[in-house]
Amino acid sequence: MDLKLSTLLCLTLLFSTILNPALSELCNPKDKKVLLQIKKAFNNPYVLSSWDPETDCCDWYSVTCDSTTNRVNSLTLFSGGLSGQIPTQVGDLPYLETLEFHKQPNLTGPIQPSIAKLKRLKELRLSWTNISGSVPDFLSQLKNLTFLELSFNNLTGSIPSSLSQLPNLDALHLDRNKLTGHIPKSFGEFHGSVPDLYLSHNQLSGNIPTSLAKLDFNRIDFSRNKLEGDASMIFGLNKTTQIVDLSRNLLEFNLSKVEFSKSLISLDLNHNKITGGIPVGLTQVDLQFLNVSYNRLCGQIPVGGKLQSFDSSTYFHNRCLCGAPLPSCK
């Protein structure tokens, strides 16, 4: 083709695209209508100024469309600029796979019930906001969820036991809220994948359910709650658990009797009421981090493995632990 002609063709195409967006618009009109309703419900905030009805919604800020269906599959609004409640209309984007409201301090109200309609949802992240109310039971209906993060909010009430019915969950983050009550017994019966469990910085109380002995979690963070009693069921020689943080609770059990798997990388038990001593088995574990400070441990720290590579703050403030890196036993 003649170079001039092809340039001309290109230019014509370019101008027609610019002048007549409808020609190249990929956005589904139903999705566009819903997004504009969401913008209106948020009172036309500055952050959504690119949401212009004259342009293709698949190009809008924070919106992406599926490359084959052109339906809106992701809405990720982070770093501020929104105020008010989550609009009910978010439930009217039926092809959404990712919904995220993150770092939105002026976002208030409950977790919008219409989210229950989003059956294709894989990732739901509502974090660092001021949303309040309870963790809703309906989340267990979103069977395709792999990632559920509700961290750093103002959520209250107890954790719904139905969340263990989510068959594909890889991670459950409910940390840094004001959740109360017990860890559900059902959490020992996750079907399908076993999620990483982040429940720290809440007001969870009572015993850790013994049912958790059956499960092989990869990461557990139950720190900064009011959990009591035994936690040994979390561990076990045959597990593949890597990271466990149970610090700053009221846990009370005999550490000497616990068997640790070789997979463990990081273990934080500081500020509890744990008795017994450091088990010799821990010398066999390739730990990168250990903190058992502020407990009621006694006896000699076994020599070997990584146990002497940590400084004294790993072990200090116990009843009568001794031996390197602490002063030697008398």
Ligand SMILES: *[C@@H]1O[C@H](CO)[C@@H](O)[C@H](O)[C@H]1NC(C)=O
């Ligand atoms: C939250 O609202 C206040 C008061 O309207 C405003 O000054 C502030 O910038 C908002 N913050 C964000 C991150 O949107």
Ligand SMILES: *[C@@H]1O[C@H](CO)[C@@H](O)[C@H](O)[C@H]1NC(C)=O
């Ligand atoms: C929630 O709102 C309070 C008061 O307006 C504010 O100080 C706080 O930073 C907000 N929380 C979050 C997580 O943004």
Ligand SMILES: *[C@@H]1O[C@H](CO)[C@@H](O)[C@H](O)[C@H]1NC(C)=O
């Ligand atoms: C859930 O995901 C699977 C696999 O990606 C898909 O086939 C199925 O249609 C999804 N379910 C819903 C309700 O979208």
Ligand SMILES: *[C@@H]1O[C@H](CO)[C@@H](O)[C@H](O)[C@H]1NC(C)=O
């Ligand atoms: C949380 O909710 C309480 C009561 O509803 C309110 O006083 C507080 O400002 C909210 N925000 C934070 C961050 O605690």
Ligand SMILES: *[C@@H]1O[C@H](CO)[C@@H](O)[C@H](O)[C@H]1NC(C)=O
């Ligand atoms: C761990 O696995 C070994 C070998 O498969 C088995 O003999 C042993 O009973 C298991 N121990 C526990 C506590 O499940």
Ligand SMILES: *[C@@H]1O[C@H](CO)[C@@H](O)[C@H](O)[C@H]1NC(C)=O
């Ligand atoms: C902890 O268990 C060990 C081993 O069974 C036992 O010798 C020790 O007396 C127990 N310590 C406490 C404080 O119960």
Ligand SMILES: *[C@@H]1O[C@H](CO)[C@@H](O)[C@H](O)[C@H]1NC(C)=O
């Ligand atoms: C262990 O935890 C205590 C209490 O939080 C802290 O003071 C100390 O620095 C920690 N040590 C290590 C090695 O993490």
